[in-house]
Amino acid sequence: MFVHTVYTPPILDDRMKLVLGGRYTRDDKEGVLYRVSNTPRDFRFELSESRFDPVATASYDLTPTVNVYATYATGYRAGGANSRSLTYTPFESEEVESRELGLKALLMDRINLNLAVYDMDRTNTQIEFTLVAPDPITGNTRNTVETVNAPGTSKIRGVEFDVSGRLTQNLRASFAYAYTDTSVPPALNPFPATPNCPACGTVQPVYIIYTPEHAASLSLDYTWPLSFADLRLHLDGNFATGTQSFEQSDQRTQDSLIFNARASLADWQVAPGQRITLSVWSRNLLNEDHMYRRSTEHRSGTNAIGDYANFNEPRMFGAEISLRY
Known part of the structure; x- marks a missing residue:
């Protein structure tokens, strides 16, 4: 369920708008991993959660063609269990809290300019660990993946900029640039330590990929x-x-x-x-x-x-x- 409303304070003569919204979500999941390495298993998980994620934006028209804004929002990625796991251990939902400041402008009636600076705090970051190792029950070697939640708060911050417009009657051009800085707290490798995997069972650095x-x-x-x-x-x-x-x-x-x-x-x-x-x-x-x-x-x-x-x-x-x- 999603709600959305726009309010303009009368004293500001339509130059400022407050946008308020929110989304209520309920997730109910259950799963059974009944076969691993081509042998019967009976791994199960259940997940049930509900949450409300708000969004609020305040925007102000500096001129008829230049607007500045600030946005606050939260969101999440649902939890679950990894079907490539040997244990089908559930992982929790990943939650994010974001803040953004930006500018949108039309210059000289033909150049569009957008600029945004943002900061995101992410908790329970979902991280995948991979190991090629024997199944402890069958002994068959397989590529196994376990998904865990990193502790603490992951930081994602950056700047995005783009400009586009008509340079001449026949020529249009656009340019965009993004800078992104990420950091995730070290997480525990869930696989048991073995001579072939010295990092298994230890807390190690992890990263946000691509x-x-x-x-x-x-x-x-x-x-x-x-x-x-x-x-x-x-x-x-x-x-x-x-x-x-x-x-x-x-x-x-x-x-x-x-x-x-x-x-x-x-x-x-x-x-x-x-x-x-x-x-x-x-x-x-x-x-x-x-x-x-x-x-x-x-x-x-x-x-x-x-x-x-x-x-x-x-x-x-x-x-x-x-x-x-």
């Missing part, structure tokens, strides 16, 4: 009207610094910079009421390669399946034809 510290994107769109159609050119680039790809390892992936391009002959009227668009495109135009997922054999003593990496897709080309009628 969250680059720096990320940026740029796009350009040019339209050139012809006598019978529009020539449309598009180019975009996306950059991100390396980040952890496993929650229990500080090993980072590589930085990435990918360009994509498209050229289209658009809205060509080939018959009454029928228009055709012809396009050619390239993904990863410069054929850049980077590791977007990385594991090491010594990954926090998990006895993983070796030192390996996954790479992004190579340069690709394509062509498209679309018909509207």
